[in-house]
Amino acid sequence: MSRPERRLNLLTGDWVLVSPQRVSRPWQGAASEAAPRDRVTHDPACYLCAGVMRAGGVRNPEYKGVYVFDNDYPALLPGLTEGVSDDPLLVAQAEAGLCRVICYSPDHSLTMAGMSPREIETVVETWTAQFVELAARPEIGAVTVFENRGEMMGASNPHPHGQIWAQQHVPNEQVREADQQRAWFETHGQTLLSAYLARELQAGERIICANETFVALVPFWAAWPFEALVLPRRSVTGLDELTPPERAGLADILSRLTRAYDRLFEVSFPYTMGFHQRPTDGAAHPHITLHAHFYPPLLRSASVRKFMVGYEMLAMPQRDLTPEEAAARLRDLT
Ligand code: H2U
Ligand code: ZN
Numbered sequence: 001m002s003r004p005e006r007r008l009n010l011l012t013g014d015w016v017l018v019s020p021q022r023v024s025r026p027w028q029g030a031a032s033e034a035a036p037r038d039r040v041t042h043d044p045a046c047y048l049c050a051g052v053m054r055a056g057g058v059r060n061p062e063y064k065g066v067y068v069f070d071n072d073y074p075a076l077l078p079g080l081t082e083g084v085s086d087d088p089l090l091v092a093q094a095e096a097g098l099c100r101v102i103c104y105s106p107d108h109s110l111t112m113a114g115m116s117p118r119e120i121e122t123v124v125e126t127w128t129a130q131f132v133e134l135a136a137r138p139e140i141g142a143v144t145v146f147e148n149r150g151e152m153m154g155a156s157n158p159h160p161h162g163q164i165w166a167q168q169h170v171p172n173e174q175v176r177e178a179d180q181q182r183a184w185f186e187t188h189g190q191t192l193l194s195a196y197l198a199r200e201l202q203a204g205e206r207i208i209c210a211n212e213t214f215v216a217l218v219p220f221w222a223a224w225p226f227e228a229l230v231l232p233r234r235s236v237t238g239l240d241e242l243t244p245p246e247r248a249g250l251a252d253i254l255s256r257l258t259r260a261y262d263r264l265f266e267v268s269f270p271y272t273m274g275f276h277q278r279p280t281d282g283a284a285h286p287h288i289t290l291h292a293h294f295y296p297p298l299l300r301s302a303s304v305r306k307f308m309v310g311y312e313m314l315a316m317p318q319r320d321l322t323p324e325e326a327a328a329r330l331r332d333l334t
Helices: 022-023 117-135 172-188 192-203 244-264 311-312 321-331
Strands: 005-008 015-018 067-070 096-105 141-148 159-169 207-210 215-216 226-233 271-276 291-295
Touching: 096 117, 117 141, 117 159, 117 244, 141 172, 141 321, 172 192, 192 207, 192 215, 192 226, 207 244, 207 321, 215 244, 226 244, 244 291
Parallel strands: none
Antiparallel strands: 005 015, 067 096, 096 159, 141 159, 141 271, 207 215, 215 226, 226 291, 271 291
């Protein structure tokens, strides 16, 4: 590839501009050293560590494995309320829901990359149990499991943790992806992501790593330099449909992917990751395939990040490094 082209993101319907000829442009930005890793396994000042009093005044138990608690500063509040504005120019609706924090381990120094696949499997089991519990609530229409990793991505604390937000209405990104998947399913009679995965396995050039049940790849339409998509080989609509070997397979892929990320720039790699699953309104949603997105901001070193500004905010996402090159670099590190 030597000339610019635009590629279609099949999950969102958006286009992304790929400009490989620009990779050779002069670069005078910084490339500083990685910050030293914090090896403290228990920090009494960390509100996610076992036995520590949280900011809200509740003390964490002496937890040993994965620990989930209600966010002390939730963005969503439970209880359905009436509240729809009747002004067509100032449109608002009440939104019910709840937010939880999930600590992956009591060890403050860990990250997902530092956990064993078996330890990550216990996190997968907890995500699944949370999804099942929250999906069963009549007022909850969507459950979003995600993690902000690293200061650069706005994580408030290095302790290994993620979040779960459950809400009444399906949020924007998930509506867009559901619409795209439904349209494909209605036209082709198979799920979009199973067709896409088969195509990628055939091509091979964007695969990062794979096992018997899951595959990690850089999507053809990736906007972030080292963006990844984690896909199940068997199309399931949610975490709750995974078999025990599939849960272990997912944990293995999460381990291999996060380790490859850490090796790329020899830094604890920042990212936002999260799962997309079916809406939890009780319907089957057979067109939807469970998947995880990884959106890491780094571009060429531990400190040089990609900014989605200027043209990206006003026009469309644009990248220089091709998804094929990004995948090859990550594949070599798995
Ligand atoms: P992030 O690092 O992704 O921001 O997640 C940490 C969450 O932990 C954040 O949403 C919550 C914050 O509201 N939190 C508590 O619930 N209790 C505390 O004592 C501090 C932080
Ligand atoms: Zn901690």
